[in-house]
Amino acid sequence: GLNNISCVLEEILKNKNNLNITVVCGNNKDLKKHLEKTYNKIHNNKFINIIGYTTEISKIMEKSDLLISKPGGLTSSEALMTALPMLVPFIIPGQETENIDFLCKNNCAVYVKNLKHINNKITHLINNPNILKNMKLSAIKLAENFSKDNIVELCNNILSNR
Template identity: 40%
Template sequence: MIKVLILHTSVGHGIKITAQNIYARLVKSGRFEARIEDFQELERGMFAMVLEKIYFFFTETFPFIWGWVYSERVATFTIPLRPLISSFKYKRTLKLIEKFEPDIIISTETSPTGIVSYLKTRGLYSGKLVVAFSDYHLHRFWLYDEVDLYLCNIGEQAIELKKLGVAPERLAVTGMIVSEKYLQKVSREDAAKKFALDSRKKAVLVSGGRRGLQASVQIVMDLLASPVPFQIAVVTGKNEELKKQLEELKPTPEHDLKILGYVTDQEVLMSAVDVLISKPGGPTIAEAVAKGLPIVVTDAHPGHETLNMKYLERHNIAFHGRNPAEVAKLVEMILRGEVKYDKAEAFEKIIKPKGSVSLTDALSRFNMNL
């Protein structure tokens, strides 16, 4: 049986979810012995903690600076520093590799990719290294000469990698790897009943747990002011302050309001609604596409979120609301059928692109060449 070690970080929600979805697919196949580890916890130390705090500080407080750091221009100067950074934090990862002895390591974030690449150059790991993306663009900082296979979410990533000189045999287009529960049919009636919604009325889902406090509150206020009748369900995640503020808002005769807090079965909730409002995170968008939901993306931070948003908007996979008022207007237009959304086309673009292969088949064929 092929042994696979999956490494992720918890810095980005999508990075962790992608790793978990890969793990679930491999275990279910019965063809792989898989293990999943949080690289941040594995290499927890002062250096890693400082980098994590810097990341969250800039993305949340000064996102425009993060956008500049994320740019390709800055990457030209930071890429040569990666081996030096990796040399400070590889020992626990190496111990895990020596104990588990994986044939393949799959990384969903650039930090563990850098560590494993460093170990390969030093002859401390002789297996294969696979990189799985969780966004809808490509960044040179994610790429290493030591990577044996890139799992691409979209065909455009593979095309760009080829232009950068990556050999075709090092590429596999799999589409975004979503949890299989989002691909299963759930009746609207059953889903609505679970969340105390009326299955006969239109419903809008606001995913607000990671959005700024005031942005989420204003979006809900603008939805409540809409002349179009619909229900509003808001998922606030673990953001208790946001949940408390939203609970102070009152429903209107045209709009029932449900503040749901943290939800563990969002695939069911998505089956009860007609529109999703969300940040442009890779897995969240793919989950909504798998459910056939029109999506309004908003509050995209500079950097990877903005690049994701541009791709989604360009291919009519999502609509971009630049402010809460625009978000509410787009929701109205979607519910009235005034804008076009082709759910089959969106599904083909990011869940099952033309010529794509399954995750397990990509890894199995790849492993046969060991």
């Protein structure tokens, strides 16, 4: 919601690197209005693009170097399919706990339990591009393992063994 996104954005804006930031608010019009009112397009040498609902998520992800988001099922799947490393600053207990454990174990995401550490983690990833590269490669490998073709093949094998 509004508070989590605002806190994360505040931390990102403290980063000393030049960043292009895209915030996708989805259907949350209050969040979009709040962010547009609070932040200019350029803030602390960072370009901020705030958008509402869009059908262009995969295009946005393909142009991105890092996704900062909670690890919902759809978001995590889209990130894997576009080989986009994730930095996760918060989770909703339950399924997202399992998602982040799985993504971290497979080197596709980094979980930052304290919002105050987001900045350091972003700087660390920028200064160590091989880490991001390896996370991308891990996402590609994982996405291939769980591709629709492999899932169909698994289902066919299960059904044929009945």
